[in-house]
Amino acid sequence: MTLLYPNSDFWWIWGYLLNQKYNYFALRIGQMLLTLFIIVTILFLIFRLMPGNPMAAYIDPTFTQEQQQILMQQFGLDKPLWQQYLIYINNLLKGKLGDSFFFRAPVIEIILKVLPNTIYLMLGSLILAYIAGILGGVFLAWKRGTSTETIGIVFTLFTRAAPQFWVGMILLAVFSFKLGWFPSAGASPAGVVYSSELEKLTSFVFLRYLFLPMLTLAIYLMGLPLLLMRTNMLDVMGEAYVDMARMRGLSEKRVMLKYVARNAALPVVTAMAVGIGYAMGGNVVIETVFSWPGLGRILVKAVSTCDYSLAQGAFILIATVMVFMNFVADILYSLLDPRVKIGG
């Protein structure tokens, strides 16, 4: 009975905790908004202070001063900087990202065109990397003190340190140019049009195009979960309950997977949440090496042509997702691990 109907003290404490939890959420959300505001302001300044001029893309013998004036007006660049800033903040509050100078189209439209490709690539490689990383981490922790572990760690550090463009070019040279197993550029064969994103995602051809860039990225991403997993495993393996489990005569496999790995995986899960945030940013290098039609390439183009609104829009989107995923990671952690206290 007392378990089902706790006394009034219990409710009071529960309410207090709940209240604290809300306060914590409110605080974190406030911090998040402040961070975003700072990011937005820095982005505005950074692109305008950057050397270069969006007009440079139009330099042409037939480009007259009159045309230049018209363009400046259209882009809103004829106004003083503080006015531009106010307009920009005002538009952002209304959820408008503006028009790209370079593509002459709404920023959000352009981003949405390439975002799915970036997400497929990033999520695909993230999943691949985390599966391989976690398993690899367990394996290396298991083989603690053997030469297998030494080789494994050296190899992991190597994959982490190898430049992505180099790994990408090697994979291209071997699997695409030499063996011809995979195509070398783009996300679909010339002239093929998919009727829907789902059809595209489930088609074998698309997956063939996706494979090499995904592998390149996964090789790079794999290092973090692997090393994290291994360290955590080693920590947990020293715990008394593990010894207890061994003393109970459980098989080593069972001890490792059921008792150690499950507890050690916790930080890796939160690392992955943050990883998803970073994934939004796309990958400039890999997208360029594999001519992948994603956000990273658009970003490069936007920055190099001083396309302020596109660059700002894309970066704001990425920053928002990143900050939000960090927030999610914090919350997840506090939920998953009771040892992590809220507030304090």
Place this chain on the structure above:
Amino acid sequence: MEVEDKIKIKKKEENIRKKRLLSIKFNYIKKERIMRKQKYFKYLFIVLMMILAISFSGIIQAASGAGDSERVIRKLMVLSRPQATSPDEYETALLIVDGMRELGLDVDVKVITWEQMADVVWYDRDSWDMTGWQMTARPERLDPDELVYNLFHSSTAEKGYNFVGYINPKYDEIVEKQRITLDKKERRALIFQLQGILANEAVCDFVVNPMVNIVYNSKVFKPESIKEMAGMGIKNFWTYIYAEPVGNQKSIILNSNDTVQSINPLYVSGSVDSWITELVWDRLMRVGQDGLPKPWAAKSVEWVSDKQAKIVLREGMKWHDGKPVTVEDVKFSFEAPLSGEVPMYKPFISNIESIEIVNDITLLFNLKKAFAAFEIATLAKVNIIPKHIWESILEDLKDSPDNAESIQEEIPIGSGPYKFSSWKFSEEVVLEKNTEHFSAPKMEKWIVRFIPNMEAALGMIQNGEINFLATYLGDSQLLQQKVEENPDLTMVSSIDLGFRYFAFNHRRPPFDDIAFRRAIVAITDRDIIVTAIWKGFAVSSDSVISPALEFWKNDNLNFPSGGVEEAKQILKGAGYEWDKKGRLMYPEGKKEKLN
């Protein structure tokens, strides 16, 4: 009593405090005065030192010849894009700078990205000395007018393309005259004269015309159906419509390192965009393989007088949506820029006084003044657009801050030899052949893939993923080697219409002086540049007109090329001298004045 005592004590305390404060203040003021005095001494000391230094340097100057250091040419800066993106420009800059140092100049290469360079050279015209620059090939540049006029006429010096700031009334006069000279031979003489002036006055340091190297797969295309166009290589409109398939591959698949910005007949945007607009929309005339304009959508173009052209439209043409192309459409296309919603095309039609419709197939174009390049600059440039689509769009735009450049049709409709099929953003654009066109292509599809990775593009032409390497920015020697290894591939090298050069800023001494510029031109060793930097894939240049344009190119130009010795002679002849340290000095009496 006690209370009064307390008050007294308090007052005393207050007085003491006030006095203390006063004394602190006083002390402070005293200190400040002392400090000020010390500062005066400091200033006095600095001034004295300066006087000493100046008089001392005066003595040194007097010893080494009066006013010499004033005559020494200031440190110069040569702008170049980075080695990573433009190795040829960077290496050429180094070579020229070495030569300049041999002349006794203090000079350095400053590496900046293209975006920054454009910003400085274009919008801060008084601030730079010399810069690498390039002009690229475009069909409309096959008429010499655009290059000889816009680059060097004084009217474009302040804000337009005459960014070097060349001002010469005589040049202006001739360049204006060639515009209205319709007789081709007479006009050629004028163009020759202009090239002569540019070479004599060493207005720019022309370096090379690169070779355009384009590779195609001869298992896919019949070699005789691949067309070479003067100054443009085999990557041109005529190849795209005449190319014939050998086997089952019926698509031209080509690469571009850049993406498409928009597919819009009223917007002059990136170069890939222009490959597409050229194929989707027809024009009254087309620039032929020989570089001369010929009737295209027009059956005939006949000059009634200097200022009036009679145009007969080809019959039976249809828009891609099935509606017929009419003279109304043609008139509309040339008048659309007048609405103010098509700013980029305005300069091309500004010379048209009026367009009269005579009958169903005939139009009369009346010009404000005679214009020799009218056929290439206007008739072969303006896209013919369907009135039934664009009239309402332009009407709607009148109330909006946007103009026609931000319009992207879902399915662009033209009347050209290829129809728009699909566009995958950042990935590819697909066009398919318009079977109803009067010059229907032999290939089924024209596909451009956007591949920023040049090495990947090179791999793709070898393994067949693309069959026409339209853009290649890498090492030409490597390309040639790869082509030789693969029997399926054929490379065609042609002299480019475009050219690489170093521009002098005529606004800033010493570049305002012809002799100085000629000296720099003389030390530019074009033979070494061609063989060492371009590995033979370029020809040396001495003019804005490419050797590819045999008709317009003046072959007898007095462009100095004698190296350091000749340069020194030129400078000596103009009164330049060297000081004891070997530094180059201005002629007596000339002073540097920078704005």
